[in-house]
Amino acid sequence: MGRQRRLVVATSALLIAGLFGTGTGAEASPPAGDVSFSTVPGLFPNFSPNIYNYVVRCNNGPVTVTGHTSGGWEATIGNEPFRSGDFVETVPLSSGRAFTITVRQVGYPQLYRYHVRCLPNDFPNYTFTRYGPVSPRYFTASRNYVPAGQEYGIIFDDHGVPIWWVHTPTWDPRVLPSGNILWWTGRQWQIHRLDGSLVSTLDAVGRPADAHDLQFLSNGDHLVGAHVARSHVDTSAYGGSSDATVINTELQQVTPDGQLVWDWKSWQHISLAETPAYRWPWAINHGYDILHWNSIEPAGNSVIASFRHLDAVYKIEKSTGNIVWKLGGTHTANSLTVLGDPRGHTFGAQHDARLLPDGTLTVFDNRTNQPNHTPRAVRFRIDEQQRTATLLQSITDPAVPASSCCGSARRLGNGDWLIDWGKGNGPIGGYKPDGTRTFLLTFDSSFGYRSEPVPAGAVSAQDLRDGMNAMCSSGCG
Numbered sequence: 182m183g184r185q186r187r188l189v190v191a192t193s194a195l196l197i198a199g200l201f202g203t204g205t206g207a208e209a210s211p212p213a214g215d216v217s218f219s220t221v222p223g224l225f226p227n228f229s230p231n232i233y234n235y236v237v238r239c240n241n242g243p244v245t246v247t248g249h250t251s252g253g254w255e256a257t258i259g260n261e262p263f264r265s266g267d268f269v270e271t272v273p274l275s276s277g278r279a280f281t282i283t284v285r286q287v288g289y290p291q292l293y294r295y296h297v298r299c300l301p302n303d304f305p306n307y308t309f310t311r312y313g314p315v316s317p318r319y320f321t322a323s324r325n326y327v328p329a330g331q332e333y334g335i336i337f338d339d340h341g342v343p344i345w346w347v348h349t350p351t352w353d354p355r356v357l358p359s360g361n362i363l364w365w366t367g368r369q370w371q372i373h374r375l376d377g378s379l380v381s382t383l384d385a386v387g388r389p390a391d392a393h394d395l396q397f398l399s400n401g402d403h404l405v406g407a408h409v410a411r412s413h414v415d416t417s418a419y420g421g422s423s424d425a426t427v428i429n430t431e432l433q434q435v436t437p438d439g440q441l442v443w444d445w446k447s448w449q450h451i452s453l454a455e456t457p458a459y460r461w462p463w464a465i466n467h468g469y470d471i472l473h474w475n476s477i478e479p480a481g482n483s484v485i486a487s488f489r490h491l492d493a494v495y496k497i498e499k500s501t502g503n504i505v506w507k508l509g510g511t512h513t514a515n516s517l518t519v520l521g522d523p524r525g526h527t528f529g530a531q532h533d534a535r536l537l538p539d540g541t542l543t544v545f546d547n548r549t550n551q552p553n554h555t556p557r558a559v560r561f562r563i564d565e566q567q568r569t570a571t572l573l574q575s576i577t578d579p580a581v582p583a584s585s586c587c588g589s590a591r592r593l594g595n596g597d598w599l600i601d602w603g604k605g606n607g608p609i610g611g612y613k614p615d616g617t618r619t620f621l622l623t624f625d626s627s628f629g630y631r632s633e634p635v636p637a638g639a640v641s642a643q644d645l646r647d648g649m650n651a652m653c654s655s656g657c658g
Contacts, residue, residue: 211293215252216284221245224297226309226340232295234342234642239274239299246270248282256284276301277653279646296646301348301657303331306625309341315611315620316597319344319640321354322609322622323364323629334364336635336645341622345645347377348657352392356635360644365392370405375640375648385433386441392630393475398434402442404477404484407431411448414469419453419461421469430474432486432497445484445502447472451491455511459550460490478536487534487544492526494534494544496563508542508561508570517563521572526551532603533589533631541573545590547603554583556607558590558600576600576616581607589631601632 210230218228222244224235237244248268250256255265258272259280265287272280279298285291305324316339324333334351338344347354352365361372361380370383370390384390388407396404409429417423434443456464456471464471473489480496483505487494493510497503507515509527519527530549536542542561548554560574576590581602588603596614601607609632611619 211254211284211286212252215254216250216256216293218246218248218256218282218295220247220297225342228295230293232340232342233293234338234340234344234646235295235297236300236342237274237297238302238304239276240302241275241299243271243273244280244297244299246272246282250284253287254284255287256282258282274299277649277657279650279653298344298646298649300343304343304346305331305333305628307341307622309337309620309622311340311620312617313619315339316593316595317599317634318637319356319635319645320599320609321356321362321633321635322601323351323354323631324624324626325352325629326604327626334362337622338642339620341620344642345375345649347373347652353394353629353631353633355633356639357397358636358639360640363395365395367392370395370403375644376651377648381437383435384439385431386435386439386444388431391474394477396477396479398479401437402434403437404479405433405435406474406477406486407433408470408474409446409448414453416453416461416465416469419456419458419465421461421465425469427469427471428473430472430486430488432474432477432484434499443499445497445499447474447488450497450502450504451488451495455491455493455513457492457511460492464490476533476535478534480536485534485536485542487531489530489532492528492530494528494531494542506563506565506568508563517568517570519561519570519572522559522575524548524551524553527570529554530586532587533591535591537592542570543590543592545588545600545603547584547586547588549585556581556584556588556602558592558598558612560592574614576612578602578610578612578616578618578621580610580621587630589633591632591634593634594637599632599634601629604628 250265255263257263282295284293322335332350334347334354335343336345350367354364356362363372372380385405385407390405391407409431412426414425414427415423416425430447432445475489476487478485483498485496491510494508496505504515506517508517528546529551530547531544533545546557548556558576561570584603586604589601591599598612601609608621608623610621
């Protein structure tokens with residue numbers, strides 16, 4: 182065994198930048214037999230020369246690093262001198278802070294930097310199993326449905342490493358193409374830089390915005406929704422009061438400076454009869470929540486909106502407010518004929534309806550309260566002239582027998598899927614186009630509302646590390 186010492190790492194060394202690639206004549210990455218290290222407490226994931234980001238549950242205390250280099254390779258921790266052979270060093274650490282192990286091949290300029298960050302003591306427990314190459318490179322998750330003070334917004338990488346997080350109430354965190362991150366705070370939507378600083382706030386006009394979704398248009402406007410209480414509504418034909426206060430929906434388009442461009446009021450276009458009969462008792466017992474809007478998606482001069490308690494997705498023409506088509510739910514004159522779907526009731530409390538560049542529609546179908554309640558991610562081709570919706574894909578996972586709420590399904594540019602299986606300890610999974618699992622991320626408690634792929638090129642690993650370093654320069658949760 183080589184030297185053993187207590188290493189004091191300067192703050193500047195903790196913030197050292199990552200630089201990957203190959204110097205002339207050097208190995209593409211250090212050989213596993215020539216370079217390795219481990220820690221106590223243990224690293225996640227286990228060390229591999231091709232993985233550059235790691236976490237450790239340091240319990241706000243020092244970490245013991247055991248390292249090995251041979252075959253012309255040498256390493257340093259922080260600002261210590263490079264050395265080869267076996268070594269053991271103790272690195273002081275605390276929640277949110279990081280240290281770097283730098284490796285090089287003697288005689289070559291290329292540096293390989295491995296970054297290790299300490300998770301907070303109350304960071305949620307999770308397992309990540311990788312079955313093959315994973316896409317996307319990064320994705321978001323949030324810890325919701327937990328006691329106050331335990332909420333987290335997290336960005337994971339494709340090895341299951343929480344490479345960025347914020348310990349604050351965050352609903353549906355999403356990295357924007359700008360590299361900033363959007364989330365719902367509990368009162369409004371906010372855009373933050375990766376260092377946590379506030380960029381701007383977004384809301385509805387004339388009423389509070391709802392938490393379920395916010396989407397941007399190419400001109401910078403945003404689409405948002407609000408749940409609206411309407412009084413003196415006769416619901417006696419459906420088992421309710423003749424003088425009820427029901428929850429409806431208003432959808433809006435709002436400019437960056439807060440001006441209302443367009444709005445659409447559900448009660449002017451969707452009748453009470455469109456709420457399926459079997460959902461009325463639940464709606465009555467939960468504040469007459471008869472529609473429960475949960476996503477909005479731009480579609481040219483229209484929008485596509487999902488309504489959980491209608492079991493239906495609608496395309497709405499913005500200029501007239503007319504419903505162009507309806508997919509799922511009770512039959513109306515606007516309903517599409519569904520082709521190729523073996524499940525008689527198309528949706529059950531679905532979420533996250535998204536329009537893809539090829540014009541197809543993806544939906545996360547919870548199947549809540551359906552006889553066959555196995556949730557699924559589905560993709561349809563809509564033919565507006567023929568008034569049909571043809572099922573093209575349906576992905577399920579035997580690890581997920583049910584989903585009581587929430588969730589999302591995103592088909593990526595390469596045809597892979599990122600699926601958040603929703604509430605009820607549902608995992609987040611990656612899947613090939615044929616449904617083959619590429620990873621499964623499982624938490625030990627109820628988790629978040631939606632998982633979002635980070636747009637390719639929006640952020641780098643170094644951007645995320647820099648953001649964490651800025652937030653955690655003196656330690657953080």
